[in-house]
Amino acid sequence: MTDNHHDIDQPEERVPRRVIGTPSPAAGTSLLGAEEPAAKELTGVPGVTPQDERTARKGERAAALCFTVTLLAGIAFIVSYVVFQVGDLETTKTSTLALGSTLAVALLALAAGIVIWVRMIMPKYNLVQERHPMASGPEAREYVAETFLQGAAESGITRHPLLRRTLLLAAAPLGLAPLVLLRDLGPSYANFSEKLRHTVWGEKTKDGKHRRLVVEGTGAPIRAADFNSPGGILSVVPEGYEHDLNALAKATLILIKFRAEEIKPGTNLNWTHDGIVAYSKICTHVGCPAALYEQSTHHILCPCHQSTFDAADGAKVIFGPAARPLPQLPIAVDNEGYLVATADFAVPPGPSFWERGDAEAEVRENGGHA
């Protein structure tokens, strides 16, 4: 089978040999190929098996049914949009159900219709096309190599080193410019590790007093005498910073009331008040709030990666990937009987970072208690 209908000359090898027996896509002036060739023309063409008329007619009916379903479901979608309003949970649910199911039915019916079309009306194909090696062949490669060298020589870049070097040099600062521009992504200060070492617990209030511990959520200060049932636990934030997320990310506490005899030596008793102990709630692993507490075992558990700390024993790690205990906060009561922080954490709370160093050891060396 020859093909005499090249409108435009093409190097022969760029045109893959046409699939044997298929109608020429370039027949006449047409680009789009055959317009419904009669079935008998296809019979006998290897690799193209036409469907028999009865199957095709059945397929047509089935596909038409599917497309009709799509039409109806599409209309139902638009109607649902107008009819169902959103707002509370119930109406939103109804609207979502109506919109979603009509959309799904429309799409799935359309898909089914096309599949029926392909499988029952279009012929079955088993056509063969040749594959050619990816490599472009020695002639082409040689031509490209020669042209490349010739072009490089013509451009003069090989013979004029000054041109070459100044061009490269000139590009360097321009390439750096975007990086320089990114500098202000960061804050104006650079003492990051200092920031990480301090929390608002170390700052006195405006009137020079120690900062009170308040209950997260209500913001109520905590009278030590009222927080008196052993096993009690509170999530605590610093007064005045109840909604400051940056402050909370370092300063949130977990406050636990123990019986005096339950407290083990790992806990710094000087930093407790009447069996009340305050630990950083920010896990020393990657910073999730260690929010779960088991009263009977005094275990604080971080729900993210299950680091487990013994609250009775200075919150030392007893399980999981956290490497350090939750820092303890020194607390006392003010003259009205409310719990306050007497100083900042002795070590940086939260996840480890490069510049942190062994802050616990440093504190111990200086005679303190981590």
Add this chain to the structure above:
Amino acid sequence: MSTGNVPKPIASTSSFLDDRLGAGNFLKRNLRKIFPDHWSFLLGEIALYSFIILLLTGTFLTFFFKPSMSHVAYEGSYEPLKGVMMSEAYASALGISFDVRGGLLMRQMHHWAALLFVAGMMVHALRVFFTGAYRKPRELNWLIGVGLLTLALLEGLTGYSLPDDLLSGAGLRITEGVAISLPLVGTWITFFLFGGEYPGEDVISRFYSLHILLIPGILLGLISAHMILMWVQKHTQMPGKGRTNTNVVGAPFYPAFMAKAGAYFMFTFGVIALLGTFAQINPIWLFGPYTPADISAGSQPDFYMGFLEGSLRLMPAWEINFLGFTLPLSVLIPALVPMGVIMTGLALYPFVEQWVTGDRSEHHVADRPRNNPHRTSIGMSAITFYGVLWLLGANDEIASIFHVSLNWTTYIGRVLIFLGPLVTYVITYRICLGLQRSDAAVIGHGVESGVIKRLPHGEYIEVHVPPNEAIEAHVRGKAAVPMIAGTETDEDGIPPKGMRGPLGRLRAKMSRAYGGEKVALDEGHGHGHDEHAAVGPGKDDKSLTR
């Protein structure tokens, strides 16, 4: 050829275009491009169509979402949160859910499509791996694929953080905890990412521009390149009748493949619409606004982040302090090593395999996984490694559902992460050889016919008949795994040049183990179903059991 005439409107439009674009030449070559058929070739299409659906639903969401962390009091329709202080991002995400008709549907479809996008990429990558479809000339497309998978994880991570609810905030906090643990640059990266201390007020708008512009832009470019390369190199085909390394057998692009692809897109779209309608995902209104002070138990990331979560949970509490610096290995190792092992392993595999087998030829016929048992075993080991990490990412759920000790799930996981892949390797290898032997039996002895014959001396036998052509051709598509020629030492005991150093000896050894024919089909007897080619255990490779 009497094909009739092209209808006038189409003819005039196409000549208009062709006069200006010369598109005819392209169409002439490509309209009837042949696409081979196999169910497993459809897996990548799921990812492609999910990406399109992500673009469509995502664009809708951007019309209503406000990527701002400034504090507002919620004034929307959802009663329980009225008056609560929250970020504008969360408020607008609630608005999409409750105050925009179809908003909740689009949000849920977007989330489901994201899961399907990554899942589709993963199973597609596995298909390509196990059938060796990454081999020359497709290594570059494989690398693009690895890049796409990595970017998709990043895209998922940035998108997950946008609604700024309590659950997404937990993910963000873990991201921060991991970033800050990096040696030397950790605090710099974190303070630059968050514009200061965590959480700051910048990260959501920054993630937003990454999520809707930068990463999808790169994804779009890489996906286009992936498609173009696939088109130019033509798809691989499964072995079968008439299929060789120098042809493609299948259906033409126009009209059959085009229509099928269209239908498949609609199916994917429809299924995602069904999921978005009936399977609730990420009900952000239940979680409340983000605060670093709170978390809910049982917090789980999207499934594709599960393996990182699992590896963080699995890790023992190692931390090194030296010279005043801290190396938090309990974060660094689990966050970087599994991801690094998997992604680097994927990227390098085609090149390592070429180095081991010395095979530089083009491959267009896919391997059946059994026919390259070491590759299949390596792949299955990697799946086990990933799977153990992934399961351990939900060890709290496992502990509570099956009433087992949480701590023990971790201890067992720490053993399984090393033992599991090894055991899987051996088992997979034996299964592959078993399957090869069963193939050899089909070729050598034929298939059971169901006809029982009584022989004159009273013995009953089942008559075996030759397998049908299609099956036989499929089985006979097997070729020995290439290996470096002449790795054996010569008569004087001197190994060939290039195999003398320690690396060369290792290469020769690996090549001998990896390559070759473990179970021959019929020992070169040609069409041997009559000859009952002997397939005895004596000829098997016993390298793993000896």
